[in-house]
Amino acid sequence: MSDREVGLLDTTLRDGEQAPGVSLAPDEKAEIATALDRAGVSVVEAGSACTGDGERETIRRVADLGLDARVTSFARGVRRDVDLALDCGVDGVNLVVPASDRHVEGKVGTSRDEVVETTEELVAYARDHGLWVEVIGEDGSRADFEFLEELAEAAHDAGADRFCFADTVGHTGPQRTYEAVSRLAELGPTSAHTHDDLGLAVTNALAGVAAGADLVHATVNGVGERAGNVALEEVAIALDHCYGVETVATTELYDLARTVADATDVPLAPNKAVVGENAFAHESGIHTDGTLKDERMYEPYPPETVGRERRLVLGKHTGRAGAKAALAEHGVEVSDDELAAVVARVQRLAEQEKRVTDADLLAIADDVRGRERDRRITLLELTATSGGPRPTASVRLEVDGDERVASGTGDGPVDAAVGAVREAVAGSGDSAAVAADADLDSYHVDAITGGTDAVVTVEVEMSQGDRSVTVRASDGDITRASVTAMVNALDRLLVADEEADPATADD
Structure with a gap:
């Protein structure tokens, strides 16, 4: 297939939003559409114009973004849906239309002949009004x-510009x-629309391309009804890596996945292909040692291909090479x-807590070397309130021996407290102030104990330049756990920078 031209039609904004619990705001849809266009997706299905006024306003907004991608609306087999799509200013x-007898007779209550006749009329009507038209044979599998074939x-x-083979319920095989x-x-340009109910969405999409399809319907992260649609990032990298078929700018895939995960509140599974946290993480001593010797030793393609970075994870399988590299x-x-000694203690700790953070490793190294580390940032006091119209928080920190007080507001008490911490650190006015601009790369609740005295564990990953650190903190209050983790992460970044370049830190 290396000489094939294949495009991707993204339906995250329509089929993806039909996943239970997913509702995308207009700003979120515009952000996702822009990210899809930046990646080079061929067609963006912006929604279903027949849904309501709010959906139509959102579709208009996407259509007005000036994307290079073709913007379309989903339409049922009735003229009114085509008119509503036209009113939104879409390209197509x-x-x-129903394809299986189950849908023709049981769902729509019509006949095959009537489906064909209606399809012909609607296609001609849409084309007469300047629309690009794709006909989807629902439940085609x-x-x-x-x-x-007749349809x-x-x-x-x-x-019609093309016809789509739809495995609507994830029923079929390759x-x-x-x-x-x-x-x-054989009849004309053909698309493939596959679902993952049998875990065969990618396999079926590739089978469709091999058979002649030149457009694949997909959603970012595979979000969608039931088990979801075929994942755009998985199809894109499979076609690129296995067959040399370029569909999108693969370096945009991870940022695209994060954008959709944040907007849909559907987190990425750690073992998710291409974009999961563990996709390019190595813990095993054998794998880490091999990866340090040859980056391709235990990876199918470089993480940079999809906008990722390689990570060496600390755990019960950590060996000398991995610990040395992490230090x-x-x-x-x-x-x-x-x-x-460090490796032995890391392994013992991992057996108890499963995950060993950078802060754990550095604390172990300090202890093994007989060093007591001088903290540069220490949390002295935290106050947070959320009862009013705008959550507020105030913090008192010790930064390089000086006390700093700051307050902030936010969408919630955690957001307010994090803002206050940054303000206090920035106000120090010395070398520690640079930590205020550190990026919060990830934040998640790692574990919660049961009962009324529940303890929450928060893990944050922060970075500045080419340095990053992961820290975990536990407390009965999620705001305090979050702030403690963040303060410890900022402190570790400063200390790491100081140890790596003491001359600069002394100035």
Whole structure:
């Protein structure tokens, strides 16, 4: 397939939003659409104009962004839906019509002949009004193939730009997908729309491309109804890595995944292909040692391909090479005997707590080397309130021996407290002030105990320049746990910078 031109149609804003509990605000849809366009996605399905006034306003907003991508609206097999799409200013419509007898007779209550006739009329109407038209044969994987061909041929003859084979309920396998798409591709441009109910969404999408499809419907992170749609990032990298087929700028995939995960509140599974936290993480001593010797030793492609970075994770399988490399990232050198002691203690700690953070490693290294570390930032007092119209927080910190007090407001008490911490650190006016601009790369609640005296554990990852640190803190109050973790992370970043470049730190 290396000489094929294949595009991606993203339906995150429509099919993805149909996932239970997902509701995207207009700003979020515009942000996602812009990110999709930046990645080079061919078609962005902005929503379903028939849903309501609010949805139509959002579709208009996406259509007015001036994207390079073609912007479309989902439309049912009725003229009113086409008119509503036209009113939104989209470039085209994804016109869905029933293909299987279950949908033709049981859902719509019509006949095959009437479906063909309606499709011809609607395609001609949409084309007469200047729209790009894709006809989707709903439940095509359970349709009679002869009727599916008849429907596709009628759509093309009426002027449709393409016909889509839809595995609407994730019912089929790659052999049947290949057979169906092969027959449809003989009639004209063909798309593939696959779902993951059997865990075969990517396999079926690739089978469709191999059979002649030149457009794949997908959603970012695979978000969607039931088990979800085929994941855009997985299809893109599979086509690129395995077949040399370029669909999008793969370096944008991780940022795109994070944008959608944040907007949908559907977190990425750690073992998620391409964009999961563990996709380029190495803990095993054998794997870490091999990766340090040859970056491709235990990875199918470089993490930079999809906008990622490689991580060496500390845990019960950590070996000498991994611990030494992790310490070196923080400017810490140890002797061979000290390294052996550090590794042993890391492994013991991991058996108890599962995850060993950078702060844990550095504390162990300090203890093994017999050093007492002087903190540069210490949390002395925290007050947070959320009862009023705007949550507020105030903090008292000790920064390089001086007390600093600051307050802030935010969307919640944690947001307010984090803002106050940054303000206090920035107000120090010395070398520590640079820490106020450190990036908060990730924040999540790692564990919560049960009962009325529940303890929450918060883990944050912060970075500045090429230095990053992960710190965990636990407390009965989530705001205090969050602020403690952040303060400790900022302190570690400053100390690491000081140890790596003492001359600069002394100035």
